[in-house]
Amino acid sequence: MTVSSVHALTTTLLSAARRPGPARASPAHAAQLHARLLVSARLAHPLHLTQLVSLYADAGLPDAALRAFHAHHLTAANLRTYTALISRLACPQPVLAFSLFARQLLPSPRRALRPNPHVISAVLAACASLPTIHGRQVHACAAKTVSLADVFVYTGLVHLYAKGGDMASSTRVFDEMPHRSVASWNALLVGYARNGMYLEALRMFRELAAQGRNVPLDQVSMSSALSACTGASAVNFGRQVHACIVKVGLDGNAVCVTNALLDMYTKCGCSQEASVLFDSVNCRDVFTWNIVILGCIHENCFERACGMFRFMVRAGVLPDDVSFTTALQASVCLAEWALGVSLHASVVKTGFLVSQGVATSLITMYSKSGRLDDARSVFDVAENHLSIMSWTAMITALQQHGQGGPAIDLFETLLEKGIMPDHITFGSVLSSCSHSGFVEKGRRYFSLMTQVYKLTPWSEHYSCMVDMFGRAGLLGEAKQFIDNMQVKPDASVLGALLAACLNCGDLELGKEVAENLFEIEPGNAGNYVLLANIYALHGRFEEAKEVRIRMVSLDARKEKGCSLVNIENVSIR
Known part of the structure; x- marks a missing residue:
């Protein structure tokens, strides 16, 4: 075979291996192709090195991709190779991706390769998981090498600053852009909404809507605006956004928009409008049902919440951990122990017992039903997956059943495991000390909360201490x-x-x-x-x-x- 035919065959094999589908190469296949390239000395070609790096990364082996990029291959690396490797390392290993960019691609007279918009966009994804200073360094690099007219790069910077909570810098980059796409507007709009700047988000949506056909509204724009309406309790503005959704044809066929609408109506107290909307849409996923069930619980309609959960299951929608958590909350409020037990069986069957919220709700359900042994069994089974919420729920259950000693013992176990207690945990422990007469332990735990964990006491902590002293006859x-x-x-x-x-x-x-x-x-x-x-x-x-x-x-x-x-x-x- 000629050199050109070998080159073409190698390129074809590597491209085919990266193609998605059932014929996609396995990690072993990637290793075989790597070996073949080494034997045939084809890794000296930049295209083959880039394709091999991408192949390893797509197979979920970023470390192998990095090894393929070893020092003796650096002479073959070009900007495409760096871009492929950095983009694949951005999520699993952001520090490594940024280090690779900083060592080899930051502008320097001693370096032949100069960063382009593609590699800068790739490293911006890594900077989203790193301290803000990294993003500012990339921004400085972009200002030297990339034109402000590059919408993709500067939209990434808008998103980066917004994700880090620096809305001033995000807005400044947005204002400097001579051209903006709908993604640019959405990046700033989402940033305002997620950082609690709801009025600014609504103002931004109004400006975006005024652009007309130049910048068409999409699902992200609508969902973000509705999220801001929910946070600001601006239901009238939300109704106007709903009208825009109908006007652009996003009603009924965009689940994320429907869910945002339902969330806005339920949290703003418009249950009738939420019910009409829910009945009128055909596209429902598990999040849609969860929003409606949570809305029922917020309105103290616990029987309806349980009924909606049953309807969801009958409709063939598989519940998730939020579904089980909310249904268990409703069963507790209704004292529906039988429903709680059936939900427990479903939780075990579907494997959601490892969910922190579900385990906590199960413990609370059994505790409120007077079945403390069952609550402790749930706690013991899921102990390795429990969060502070579940530990607190079990400590509270023991305290409410008059078992102050076991509650304090469990709290000591929590401290031994190095789990940091929160305000609610200390509230339950101090209440246990108060009702059980453990004055010295109460003093020690209050000091531990304020001096060691630096938690500012709430009113209930103070009242627990006063109650503890009063029960012990220490009125002075x-x-x-x-x-x-x-x-x-x-x-x-x-x-x-x-x-x-x-x-x-x-x-x-x-x-x-x-x-x-x-x-x-x-x-x-x-x-x-x-x-x-x-x-x-x-x-x-x-x-x-x-x-x-x-x-x-x-x-x-x-x-x-x-x-x-x-x-x-x-x-x-």
Whole structure:
């Protein structure tokens, strides 16, 4: 065979190996072709080296692609080779991709290769996962080597800065572009929406819509605008965006747009419009159903949420972890233990027990159903995949079932494993210490939260500490703790102190605290009842009667309790 025919055959083999489909080359096939190229000395050709690097990368072997790019092949590498390797390394190994670009392609008098728009676009994808300084270096390189008229590169820079939260730089690059595509507008629009700058996003969408046919609106534009409407609770603007969607023909055939519309209507409280929209569309995926089910839960329509979950399954849509989590939340609120058990079986069958949200919801469901052993079984099975949410749910379950000791033991295990507790975890642990009388441990955990983990206490943490001191009869320490608080005590903290006054029989402090509470929340009947009980404890029944008369005159009434009974799968209040 002639040299030209060998070259053509090699190129054809490499191109065929990269072709998607059932005949696509395996990693072993890629290695065989690599060996063949080495034997025939064809790697000296830049095209063959580029194709081999791309072949390894497409087969999911970026390390092998890098080895193919070893030092003795660098003489054959051209810009296409670098672009192929950097683009394949950008996601799995962004640091390596940027290093390769910086060492070989940054402008320098000693380097023959100069970066072009293709390789800069490739390295921008890697910079999206790196600190902002890397993107700024590439931006400086682009300013020297790429014209502002290159829409693709500068759109990538707009997106890069927006993803890093630097909307000022993103806007500046956008304003400097002499020509912009719909992708350029979308990059800035998405950036505003994701960074919580909803009003700026809506202003940008209005400017984009004013471009008319010059820059046509697409699914990304509509979805981002609707996301901004949701964040800003601008339902009227959202209705206008809905009208634009109908006008450009994106209604009913773009699932992402439909989902954004449903999300906007449900979160803005327009349940009727969301229901009409859901019934009118034919393109529904699992996200569509999840949005509707979550909307039902937010409106406390738990039975409807469970019904929608059943309809989704019957429609042949496979639930995901969000679907199971929301359905389990609804079953907890309805006290539908049987439904929760059936959902647990489906979770195990579909393999979603490793999902943090699903495991947490299962633990909560069994705990609220009074089946603490089942909750612990779920926790033990999924322990290796659990997040702090699941650990907190199990600690809370133990605490709510009066098992303060096991709750504290589990918390100690969490600390031993090096898992960082959050505010809610500490709230459950401090509550366990309070109800179990572990005062010293309570002091230690509060200090651990504030001094070691640097978590600013919430009101519930302060009230737990005051309640703990009050239950232990340490009323003076409770009062001193409140005096040393860095924030003004609210009703929950003062309420805990008033309960401590009742427990310790301190009438004078009780009267003082109660008067403060009457000013903060005059309609809370519990405070009046506590003060009346303190008076009664000291035999001062006339004063107790006066407090109750005062409570009635202010129409402060205690909320009535409500029980939920399930009879033949029907919940009755």
